[in-house]
Amino acid sequence: MTTGEMVATIFKYGGISAAILVGLYAILLGLLATSTFQTHVVYLHKIQMTWFKDLTVPESFGFMRNQVTPFFLESSDGEKLYAWHILPVELYRRHEAALLEEPVGIVSDITSRHSFKLLRDDPNSRLILHFHGAAGTVGSGYRVPNYRALSAGQPGKIHVLTFDYRGFGKSTGTPSEDGMMLDAHAVVDWAMNIAGIPPNRILIFAQSMGTAVSVAISNYFALRSPPVVFAGAVLVAPFIDAATLASSYRLAGTIPLLSPIARFPVLFNYLQHFLRDKWSTKDRIAQYIRTNEANGEKYRMTLIHAEDDYDVPWCHTTTLFWHAINATTPVGISYDELEERKNESKQDFGAAGSVMEWHTEYGIIREEILKTGLHDVIMGNPVITIAVMRIFQALDASFTC
Ligand SMILES: *[C@@H]1O[C@H](CO)[C@@H](O)[C@H](O)[C@H]1NC(C)=O
C-alpha cells in the first residue's frame, strides 16, 4: 500500500476523526525526528522510578549496611558514572564485622575498601558486569532481586558491578550509542585493570536496552588484538535493533507507540533513517560469533525471553538466535531451516518453556523461551541463577558451593 492509498483508505473508512489521529501521529513522528526528544523516548533516562529513595543509601533498597559500595567510575571522555559494587550475601555474612566498621555513603577511593579487597584478592571470585535496561537507575524495579538471583548460585564468590549509564540516575551527561559504548568500556576497564579480574572470571548480564550495549562492547573486545572474550553472556529480553524495537515496543506494555509504522515499509524506512542510535544487535551478535569462531576463542551466550513479555516481544530473541547460529555456519542457515531443527531437537519443559542449544567446536549458544516471566520479573527468578552457574561451571567444573 502506498502512502496515498493509505490516506485514501483512512478517509474512506475512518472519516474525519481518523484523519485527526493521523495528524497527531504525524506531529509525534515529527517530534521524534528531533534528537533531544528522541533521546528521551529511546532511553527514558529521566524516568527514575526510584520513588523518593536516595541512591546513595543502598540500604534503603533492601541491602545490608555496607553490602553495597557506591562510587563513581570515569569514562574516557570525562563523564562520571554512578556504580554499585554489590557483595554476595554469604561473603557479606563472613565479613560482616569488618564491613560494619567502615563508613557509609559514596566512596572516593574504592580500592581502600574491604569489599573491594574481597573481590580483588580472591583468585576464585567471579564478577558480573550488569547492564540495566532503559529508564530507572541501579536501584529501580526488579533490578535489586535481579542482583540477588545473579549471585545466588555461589553466594560466597559472585560479585556484581552495576552502574547507571550517562544521563541516568546520578551519572553525568546525556545518553547516546557512542557515549554508552564509552561507559561500557570504562566498566570493563575497571573490572580488568582496577579490580584485576581476568576475562574468564567476568560474566556479562544484560536486560532489554542493556543487551544492546553489552553485545556492542563484547563484540568490540572480541575484535581486539589479542582478543578479549569474557566467560559468557546472559541476555534477557534482547531486541533486534532500535528501529524494529520501536515499531514493536508497547509503552507500559499496552500502547503500541509506533507499531502502525511497521506495516508500511515507507514509514519503517523513514523511521530507520531518522533514528540516530541504531543499536544493531543482530549485526553485532553475528560479528561477535564469527570473530570468535575465526579466532578459536571459547564463548558462551544465553538468550532468555518470556512469551508473556509485552514490552519486547519474544520473536526478537528467536530472530537474534537465528542471526547468531547463522554466523556459525559457512554457508548460512535459513530461519525456517533452524525452526525445523528446533522442532527436532529442542527440549520442551512444558510450563517452564523450552530450550534449544547450539554447540560448535568453540561456542555454545543457548535460547530459552519461557512461558512466563514478563519483561522484568524474570530477572529475579531461579532461571537467572542457573544460567549464570551453567556458564561459570562450563569453564570450571569445581565452581560450586
Ligand atoms: C547467514 O550466513 C551467510 C554465510 O555466512 C551469509 O552470507 C548471510 O548473509 C547470513 N545471513 C544473514 C541474515 O545474516
Ligand SMILES: *[C@@H]1O[C@H](CO)[C@@H](O)[C@H](O)[C@H]1NC(C)=O
Ligand atoms: C514446528 O512445529 C510447530 C508446532 O508443532 C509447527 O507449527 C511448525 O510448522 C513447525 N515448523 C517447522 C519449520 O517445521
